[in-house]
Amino acid sequence: MRRELRAEWTKLRTETGVGRLLPALVGLTAAAAAGVSASVTCGAAGCGHDTVKLALTGVQVGQAVVAVLAVLVVGGEYGTGMIRTTLTAMPRRGAVLAAKAAVLIGVTVPAGALAVLASLLAGRLILPGRGFTAGNGHPPLSLADGPTLRAAAGSVLYLALVALLSLGIALAVRDSAAAIGVVLGLLYVSAILPLMVADPDWQLALWRLSPSNAGMSIQATTNLASLPLSPWAGLGVLAAWAVAALAGGGVLLRVRDA
Template structure:
């Protein structure tokens, strides 16, 4: 496994776009979070906004960068035919996929932690200036800490979901389209469903809607899923994608 990890780390870090994508993940996430916090204000009568979800709103934009980072990690090799060389030099297809997953997860967790920390700190300062109560939870507070840590894990799971789909689909453009459709189009379709029970069920299985429940710190009883259960739904999506992709990787010719 050590050789597989070293090989995948070498390939990923030497790709010209990797560093720029990680920088884009941090920059875009923080910029969108700051913009969201800047346009929200509270009156002396009260405030119905969830400060954690506002401060970490940029995660909804940053996840697209994560998908663009993760998909080419394997689909790019299928496109160039390099996957044959990889599998010949490093026998064990599932081990190769596992190594890619470990490296991608590590990079995403690192960049995601920076993005979430910067977003949460900047958001707190801006929200206090915009009329939020002085007792706004600190980053080390229980609910806010859960939202921050959960958001980092959310990005890592998006990376694994993207890798699994790319392994199954093989084509970069198609895989990115499928991932972005699940993340952005699926929630939009739910809004157009008139039946409340059906809409609620789809919300509960939507990878983005359910996964981002981890950011909620207020009105938790009104959520269709609890925060950790919602993140568990996204984890199930990622696991299913990786299992399906791994099975197809074993069964099909490279």
């Protein structure tokens, strides 16, 4: 396994574009968080906004960068034909998949943590000036607060699960452009699909099945009883999607020719 990890790490470091995607994940996530925080206001009488969720809205932008990064881990090799060399040199395909997933998580989690921390910092600095003050019932954002810490850690896990979901889909599709389209459609189209049906039961079912809607519930810190799924249960839905994608991609990697 050590050999596979070393090989995958070398390939990831030398993959064109990866060096720009990780800073982009941090920068775009934090910038989106700052933009959202600066666009809302809270009157003197208080308001019902969840300030933690507001500050972490940028994760919805950052997930697209994570998806592209994860697809490149596989799609680049299939595009150049390098996958044949990889599987010839390392014929244990399960070990290759595990190494790809481990290396991907190894870069996604630190970058995701920086993105989440930068987003919370932006919210802490901007939101008080928009009326979200302790006097209005909104104390400054702090990781010392249990729900805030859960939302922050859960957002990092959310990005890691998006990376694994994207990796599995890329293995199944074997084409970078197509895989990116499938992943982004799954994340963003499924999020708005419940709004396109009138039946409330179908709306609820589609919301609970959406990997992004369900997974993003981990960011909620207020009115938890009104959520269609609890925060950790929602993240569990995304985890199930990621496991299914990896399992399917892994099976196809084993049974198909390179």
